[in-house]
Amino acid sequence: MSTILAFAEARDGELRNVSFETISAAKQIDGDAQVVGVVLSDQNTEALADEMIHHGADRALVVEHADLKEYTSDAFTQAAMAVINEEEPDGIVMGHTSAGKDLSPRLASKLDNGLVSDITGIEGSGDDAEFVRPIYSGKAFEKKKLADGLTFVTIRPNNIAPLEKDTNRSGEVSSLDVDIKDIRTVIQEVIRKTSEGVDLSEANIIVAGGRGVKSEEGFQPLYQLADELGAAVGASRGACDAGYCDYSLQIGQTGKVVTPDLYIAVGISGAIQHLAGMSNSKVIVAINKDPEANIFNVADYGIVGDLFDVIPKLTEEIKALKV
Amino acid sequence: MNIYVLMKKTFDTEEKIQVSGGAIEQDGAEFIINPYDEYAVEEAINIRDEHGGEVTVVTVGDEDSEQQLRTALAMGADKATLINIEDDVEDGDQYTTSTILATYLKDQEVDLILAGNVAIDQASGQVGPRVADQLDIPYVTTITGITIDGQQVNIEKDVEGDVEKVQTSLPLLVTCQQGLNEPRYPSLPGIMKAKKKPLEELELDDLDLDEGDVEAKTETTDVFLPPEKEAGKVLEGETDDQVKELVSLLRTEAKVL
Numbered sequence A: 001m002s003t004i005l006a007f008a009e010a011r012d013g014e015l016r017n018v019s020f021e022t023i024s025a026a027k028q029i030d031g032d033a034q035v036v037g038v039v040l041s042d043q044n045t046e047a048l049a050d051e052m053i054h055h056g057a058d059r060a061l062v063v064e065h066a067d068l069k070e071y072t073s074d075a076f077t078q079a080a081m082a083v084i085n086e087e088e089p090d091g092i093v094m095g096h097t098s099a100g101k102d103l104s105p106r107l108a109s110k111l112d113n114g115l116v117s118d119i120t121g122i123e124g125s126g127d128d129a130e131f132v133r134p135i136y137s138g139k140a141f142e143k144k145k146l147a148d149g150l151t152f153v154t155i156r157p158n159n160i161a162p163l164e165k166d167t168n169r170s171g172e173v174s175s176l177d178v179d180i181k182d183i184r185t186v187i188q189e190v191i192r193k194t195s196e197g198v199d200l201s202e203a204n205i206i207v208a209g210g211r212g213v214k215s216e217e218g219f220q221p222l223y224q225l226a227d228e229l230g231a232a233v234g235a236s237r238g239a240c241d242a243g244y245c246d247y248s249l250q251i252g253q254t255g256k257v258v259t260p261d262l263y264i265a266v267g268i269s270g271a272i273q274h275l276a277g278m279s280n281s282k283v284i285v286a287i288n289k290d291p292e293a294n295i296f297n298v299a300d301y302g303i304v305g306d307l308f309d310v311i312p313k314l315t316e317e318i319k320a321l322k323v
Numbered sequence B: 001m002n003i004y005v006l007m008k009k010t011f012d013t014e015e016k017i018q019v020s021g022g023a024i025e026q027d028g029a030e031f032i033i034n035p036y037d038e039y040a041v042e043e044a045i046n047i048r049d050e051h052g053g054e055v056t057v058v059t060v061g062d063e064d065s066e067q068q069l070r071t072a073l074a075m076g077a078d079k080a081t082l083i084n085i086e087d088d089v090e091d092g093d094q095y096t097t098s099t100i101l102a103t104y105l106k107d108q109e110v111d112l113i114l115a116g117n118v119a120i121d122q123a124s125g126q127v128g129p130r131v132a133d134q135l136d137i138p139y140v141t142t143i144t145g146i147t148i149d150g151q152q153v154n155i156e157k158d159v160e161g162d163v164e165k166v167q168t169s170l171p172l173l174v175t176c177q178q179g180l181n182e183p184r185y186p187s188l189p190g191i192m193k194a195k196k197k198p199l200e201e202l203e204l205d206d207l208d209l210d211e212g213d214v215e216a217k218t219e220t221t222d223v224f225l226p227p228e229k230e231a232g233k234v235l236e237g238e239t240d241d242q243v244k245e246l247v248s249l250l251r252t253e254a255k256v257l
């Protein structure tokens, strides 16, 4: 039986959603494989391992170490390599997140292996598995296969649905001691810019504002709409550059790449670099006063109008749904 | 300080993408320096101007890649190396490119290597970390700030919007993220000077590599365009009606509310 490692990603002692998606991706790659949830963290690893099992991992392996608090390439490479040497897996799945992007190429290099990054779909299975990934900023797609060696992929968050959580699932949790040393990049401080609440790259609904929002206060109606929808707020670079919001909200080629079920673009023109970050969203709504704006070319539904008129009305309408 | 910049050409962002014979049609397309590599070139020049030394820009590419190297020289880089693999390698992947780059860099005195965070075409972000691993030097990805003091390096790193302050030391590889700087345009005197700056051209043989050493570890089986999106519905009427219709469509047709 083959073994596939599904790497969890912990943040502040909790698992990010993409962790569960790695499990279902591993099952799609090989339905008969034994999927091992891997948790690397400084705390709470047993509980996180159980969560991986509840989401479908057959068993779990944890490394708990003080140096696994914040992600550093050196500490996580040592922990991950210890796990890989222990398990000798046939496949590895990780999230294509900030940490996954940094770690996976180094592991692939150490393993002298290929790596298919940022996949959004899996076709076929076993040795015939092919991986679909967007290229050219989402303007095209390619299908890739691993030549030989391990099946090693990173998955774009929010594209491969996780399995239903079931707390009746059980599995063995084992722990590995790793001697972590020689960390050459030391994190001295983390400045949190991202707000509490819904994580942009994992949000089901996003309300995003552009330069058309015109000011920091102009974002308020967007926040109110987002509140009603349980959505996260995002932005174009235009809005960030103009100082209406923090760069941590930026969506696009240089910002976050998102694939929510519903993306509401408000006062955003639809530049190609913005589309690179959101054009694969399932449903796109555009609200813009310029009927010629490019965003309408990717939108499923559009309203041509003044956002300061449309957004408050939309918020009221959503509120009315709930009563 | 010996500074190396890894750069590649990419399609101009505005280019329309066409597929023919299972690959992206390259003929007639306009090419530019990958935007993230422009940040790398700019930062390398600034660091050299402050600390002295030399900036070498390196690309793995074909004959036409000379154009982007000349642009980087015109911005202010000192030397260029074109590793031309056109005749030697038929299919490559990130393993191919990083192995060639690392083999070349192993023979150089290197203090600092700057790469892009991602190339906007294949967009894997693998090449920087893979090269650093092969050279066994530390790396920091997606940097938005860097200051160097002797061997010590202080970095600001973008982590999905949060900022990490990282301390490390030379030799080092970093990958550049938007926010690091504003790349300059080449000046006219810069362009004139660039024509005379040294541009070395190498082939695999010069690096003691053959095709087998750099054989791709992944295979591309298909390239396709996304399905044409049906024209979206632009809603009509007064704002109140548009909003009502939108909510109703989102519930009943799109089923996302």
Ligand SMILES: Cc1cc2nc3c(=O)[nH]c(=O)nc-3n(C[C@H](O)[C@H](O)[C@@H](O)COP(=O)(O)OP(=O)(O)OC[C@H]3O[C@@H](n4cnc5c(N)ncnc54)[C@H](O)[C@@H]3O)c2cc1C
Pocket (backbone or CB within 6 Å): B006, B007, B008, B034, B036, B037, B058, B059, B060, B061, B085, B089, B090, B091, B092, B093, B094, B095, B096, B097, B098, B101, B114, B115, B116, B117, B118, B119, B120, B121, B122, B123, B124, B125, B126, B127, B128, B220
């Ligand atoms: C002959 C040949 C044919 C190829 N055909 C294909 C193909 O059909 N499909 C496919 O997917 N890939 C192919 N490749 C590989 C691909 O074109 C790139 O060179 C790849 O290695 C870069 O991958 P990426 O876009 O993911 O770069 P990333 O890893 O995203 O790039 C990050 C950074 O690495 C540096 N970098 C990347 N590439 C180079 C380079 N060439 N020279 C210098 N620095 C670089 C830059 O600083 C860049 O910003 C081929 C390569 C060769 C040699």
Ligand SMILES: Cc1cc2nc3c(=O)[nH]c(=O)nc-3n(C[C@H](O)[C@H](O)[C@H](O)COP(=O)(O)OP(=O)(O)OC[C@H]3O[C@@H](n4cnc5c(N)ncnc54)[C@H](O)[C@@H]3O)c2cc1C
Pocket (backbone or CB within 6 Å): A209, A210, A211, A212, A213, A235, A236, A237, A238, A239, A250, A251, A252, A253, A254, A255, A256, A266, A267, A268, A269, A270, A271, A272, A273, A274, A277, A287, A288, A289, A290, A293, A305, A306, A307, A308, B035, B036, B178
């Ligand atoms: C290397 C590089 C990377 C980049 N990366 C990104 C990225 O990651 N993300 C990104 O977003 N951009 C990115 N950009 C920038 C991108 O090219 C655009 O400049 C940017 O997306 C424009 O932002 P915008 O749509 O908010 O502004 P604009 O293009 O100015 O559009 C504003 C829109 O608001 C509309 N509007 C104005 N007032 C109202 C109103 N009252 N009601 C309704 N509508 C109104 C206007 O009709 C217009 O369509 C990048 C550029 C480069 C070169």
